[in-house]
Amino acid sequence: MTMIQDTEKKFLDHVKKMAAYNEALGLMYWDLRTGAPKNGIEQRSEVLGVLSSEVFAMSTSDEMASYIEVLSTPEAQEQISEITKMSVRECKKDYEKNKKIPAIEYREYVILQSKAESAWEQAKAESDFSAFQPYLEKLVEFNKKFINYWGYEGNKYNTLLDDYEPGVTVEILDKVFGQLRESIVPLVQRIAASEHKPVTDFLFQPFPKDKQKDFSLAVLKELGYNFDSGRLDETVHPFATGLNPGDVRVTTKYDENDFRTAVFGTIHECGHALYEQNISPELIGTPLCGGTSMGIHESQSLFYENFVGRDFHFWKRNYSVLKEYANGQFDNVSLEDYYRAINESKPSLIRIEADELTYSLHVMVRYEIEKGLFNDEIEVKDLPEIWNNKMEEYLGVRPDNDAQGVLQDVHWSGGAFGYFPSYALGYMYAAQIKEAMLKDLPHYDQLVEEGNLIQIREWLTEKIHRHGGMKKPLEILNDVTGEGLNAQHLINYLEKKYAEVYKL
């Protein structure tokens, strides 16, 4: 064995160990959210702390440094496998990111994060931004310092964006978000003025939880979720988590007066899960065994939620099935009226309750604010006012209080700046992917109507899922669609769909 081969083996063992720790951590987080007894949580947090620190230590260890050094030489790059090469690239990025922050500052930051999250919870409960303001100011300050340590290209905010969506920059986002806004804002106004609003009252009838669960399970099966590689549980905030490709769990939430929460939540999480269940097994035990970015992940959940779950052909097949589980609430509702009702759009204050048309506008409000904060154009103290103004400008609604405005999301309290744009990117990616898919699967509508979803899932697996982290987001987009980020596909889709739903 040459020195390079030997180092490659040691490096792969090292990352395999890290993957093992991450899987144990993943299970503990799943457990905390699906029914861990409350009195055990304090000690569980200790355990999470011990294992997380260990992973962090492994990612910044001297061994890791020497593996990266040896395996990054041109000579080594020629000899090692593609998987090792990409794994080294991932580890190097993390190593450099983590090593550039002085240890003492990192520790202070971790403590601040946990305090800030408690402060945010309290502030939100009392709808009082001023109670959260000092924490948010410190979090922004820390991140500004980090940007200086890490360096930046073009715009300072790019460094933060890169963490969630490598390759996507302010320059790109300004362009696509601008384009999107120019089309969506007038469309929202035309919808508001439409005289053909869907009737929705029948949606909010009692639908027993256990029946919702049975229907959710049936839908998961229809979409191709593999129950030998997963399970469905109940949580307050639905999520999907891939512990390894053979164990990808989804959760959902049941609202007995609004079945849509469970049905569309389940479909959304199933999209995430199909991604993780179908990653190539050869990536197991490497840092590449997961979705490649937040945005691409979201593109998969949104693809299923919007292009399958809110599609007319899906319900042409499944509306009668839904009726079997429901308690008579749809008996006098035609398929067309049902379809229009589940695709209702109206501006609202809360992002996570927004429909597919207005969702991106919520993201843009946050994007503009984050960009302003890190370019010293906005001060934290002014956020409530700026937030409310932007909401009025983009969506035509203005929050009455901070809880329904600037304090609604948890992300900033954890220092997650640069994350929000991924949600809107998910919509754009999904629309672009759908267009590309139509070239290979021109009978898409028919497939959905016949329940032949396996072909759709296999196409996505071939193009996206199986690669895990082997390809970066814009690389995937380009390979799949032949172009870069392009908002026009989403715009076309939204205009066509809402013209139909609202008879514009």
Place this chain on the structure above:
Amino acid sequence: MTMIQDTEKKFLDHVKKMAAYNEALGLMYWDLRTGAPKNGIEQRSEVLGVLSSEVFAMSTSDEMASYIEVLSTPEAQEQISEITKMSVRECKKDYEKNKKIPAIEYREYVILQSKAESAWEQAKAESDFSAFQPYLEKLVEFNKKFINYWGYEGNKYNTLLDDYEPGVTVEILDKVFGQLRESIVPLVQRIAASEHKPVTDFLFQPFPKDKQKDFSLAVLKELGYNFDSGRLDETVHPFATGLNPGDVRVTTKYDENDFRTAVFGTIHECGHALYEQNISPELIGTPLCGGTSMGIHESQSLFYENFVGRDFHFWKRNYSVLKEYANGQFDNVSLEDYYRAINESKPSLIRIEADELTYSLHVMVRYEIEKGLFNDEIEVKDLPEIWNNKMEEYLGVRPDNDAQGVLQDVHWSGGAFGYFPSYALGYMYAAQIKEAMLKDLPHYDQLVEEGNLIQIREWLTEKIHRHGGMKKPLEILNDVTGEGLNAQHLINYLEKKYAEVYKL
């Protein structure tokens, strides 16, 4: 900070880290047994392997060696806390045990264990001892070598017993098992000859699973199980697991044609769980945060199963409750007939299906065989014949095949020799503890009948639970009862009870 103080702190951090890993491992095992998707199991085994090796490495590391050395000096022993002192003792025992086996032999043994378990499964399925024999021979050989490495006092088998029940020796067991056998064997024969056998057919009526679950939950509540520190799940083999005192989970199994499986299984596991839920919080993060031995643990589960769950006063209160959940199967059955039915005793082939009277005889068969094996008085190849003869001698029944005989239990395939006696010790400890409790709580029967089980639990917590591993089994027994192991209390209880049930 003196050097000793500094070492004490480092040692406590080290064992805290080990406890964290063990908690993560515990959760993964719980998950595997309560619904982990089957396709994820292979990778999960990898993760278990990584974390277990890490714990093993920490228990035998050079740091551990130096902590033990420094903290074992007379000077240090005077300065460190009692908890540290006992923790060092535990770690030292493990360290010496693990270090005395050459690493290469240990690795071979671990591989043998896993192969032997598969071989046992196969051999049991085919009821063919000869297929398991070579593995069992090797396992016995390895353990004989280990006994030589570890050393022994008196009888070679003592070294193995010490692993599960420190302080309990062949000398003690020969005496109490002999005494027990002399009383139980004739009692079993008198019962067989009794003309007043309980009628039991009504026990085996359909009892819906969800109703059994609701009743199990009600019983757990009645017994004082804290649901903020635990949860109830379903498994093939019921168990209780203490991840930390705030998270102690129980599982049960539902047989729709025999409600006793779930009810008595739940009560049994609840006894284990009450022990773990009520360990003093100051022991969290140390090796002392768990039951002190297999036998004392079993004493708690058997206390609840037999002195609460099979007690007349418990059902005087709860029989009407049970009827509410059942489907009419008890409508024409008097409380007395019900009580006699659930206390039916008859010799059987399978240990885990045995009643409280005959159970110990099953244990003695295994004890005699293990003792013979490690003292070179018995050869592995002769086990089926010896097993069958002993079953006939002790219980009056003879297995038709190996699956129902010598191959029935998993323990030996994992090299767990010396474990079985703990089960019988649990019965004896429980009976002794009950006698001692009666001195402090003379109105025991009334407490049970009124559902005042909290006083019983508090007494057990005060005397046993809270100490965790701070006291060794015979120390607890002596502190609680004022005497050593004494089979007479169990004998008195069994004679009185079965005289009543069988009108002897």
